[in-house]
Amino acid sequence: MADSTPDGVERRLPTDEARELIALTRDIARREIAPRAAEEEASGRFPRELFTLLSRSGLLGLPYDPAYGGGGQPYEVYLQVLEELAAARLTVGLGVSVHSLSCHALARYGTEEQRAAHLPAMLGGGLLGAYCLSEPSAGSDAAALRTKAVRSPGDGGDWVVDGTKAWITHGGIADFCTVMARTGEAGARGITAFLVPGDASGLSAAPPERKMGMKGSPTAQLHFDGVRVPDARRLGAEGQGFAIALDALDSGRLGIAACAVGLGQAALDEAVAYAKERRQFGRPIADFQGIRFLLADMATRIEAGRALYLEAARLRDEGRPFGRCAAMAKLFCTDAAMQVTTDAVQVLGGYGYTADFPVERYLREAKMLQIVEGTNQIQRVVIARHLVGPESR
C-alpha cells in the first residue's frame, strides 16, 4: 500500500492505520514542529509542550503493547513516524527515540506488576524518559561504568545509588530515568538496571553541555548522591543490567538510523528547491550536471539508508535476529546523513554556510548521530564480531 501524498516521500505502509499515523505525524510536523525549529534551536529552547502533544496524539509509545498504553505498531511503522519527526526537527525525532529507548527495559524485562504500575504513564501519560548508561570515563567501554548501587541493610531492600552519568539526553528535565549501575563484580556481569524517578531525592543535573548542534535538546551530567531506589524499581535480575542495556540499544540504534534518514531527506529537499530557484550563468544551477549528479548521489544514499533500516525493522518485527543489521543501519544511515548534509551546504554555496538556511544546522546535527548510541567505530566492531567472532586478547 503506497502513501504518495505530494509533500512526502513514497512509503510502503502495511495498514490503513499506519497510513493514518503518517498523515497525523506530517500534519503535526508541518503545523507545530517545523515552523519553530530554527528559532528554538538557535535559542536552545527545549519544546517540552510538543512532547505532551505527541503523547496525547499517541505518538510517544508507538512500538509498545496497547495493554499498557502503547500503540501496538510494528517497528517498521514506528521508525517511519520517527523519520518524519526528525525531518521536521531532529531534537523532536531524537527525543522520541530516546524516550522509547528509556521505556524498553521496563517493557521487556519488568515484572507484570512493575509494568502495570509505571508503563501507562510512560507510554501515553505525558512523561518523558532518559536512558542513563554513559559516564565521564565509560563511553564506548560502557561496561566499565562506576555508578554504584548498594543495598541498604535494614531498609526494606532499598538500593542507594551514587555516581555520575554523562551525556544524558533530557538530563535535568526527564520524568524518569532508566539507570544502569554497578551492583557486583567489575565488568559487564556486575551491572543492574533501575527505574529512577526524575525528581528522586539526591538526583541533580549539571548545566547542559554547550554543544555544536542540537542545542534545543538538553544533554547533561546527572549526579546521584545517595539516591534511594526501592527494590521494586529494579528491572530484571541483579547482574542482568548490561545485557538489558545492549538489548535496548539494538532497537535504539534503529531509531537513530531513521532519524538520520529524516535529517538527510530534509537536507535533500532544501537542496533540490534551492537548485531549481538559484540562477547562475543565465540558468538554474539545477541545469548543471555537477549539481544534478550531487543531488542524485544524495537521493541514492537516503533511499539506500531507508531500505536498510526498514530491512532491520522488518527482521525485528518477525522476531528474527536483527542486531547485525541494526548496527549496519546505524552506521550507514548516519554516515549518509553526514555526507548528504555536507553536500546540501555545497549546493547552496555561500548561502548554505549561513544561518539564513537550515542546511548548516542540519550538518551540525548530523555529526552528533555518528557519535550517539555507540560511535560508528563501535558499530563496525559489532558488525565485525558477527562476521568473525569476538576479538582474541
Ligand SMILES: Cc1cc2nc3c(=O)[nH]c(=O)nc-3n(C[C@H](O)[C@H](O)[C@H](O)COP(=O)(O)OP(=O)(O)OC[C@H]3O[C@@H](n4cnc5c(N)ncnc54)[C@H](O)[C@@H]3O)c2cc1C
Ligand atoms: C549529544 C549526545 C547525546 C548523548 N545521549 C546519551 C544518552 O542519552 N544516554 C547515554 O547513556 N549516553 C549518551 N551519549 C553518550 C554517547 O553514547 C557517547 O558519547 C558514545 O558512546 C561515545 O563515548 P565517548 O564520548 O566517551 O567517546 P570514547 O569512548 O572516549 O571514544 C573516543 C573515540 O575513540 C573511538 N573508540 C573507542 N573505543 C574504540 C574501539 N574499541 N575501536 C575503535 N575506536 C574506538 C570512538 O569511536 C571515538 O572516536 C550522548 C552523547 C552525545 C554527544
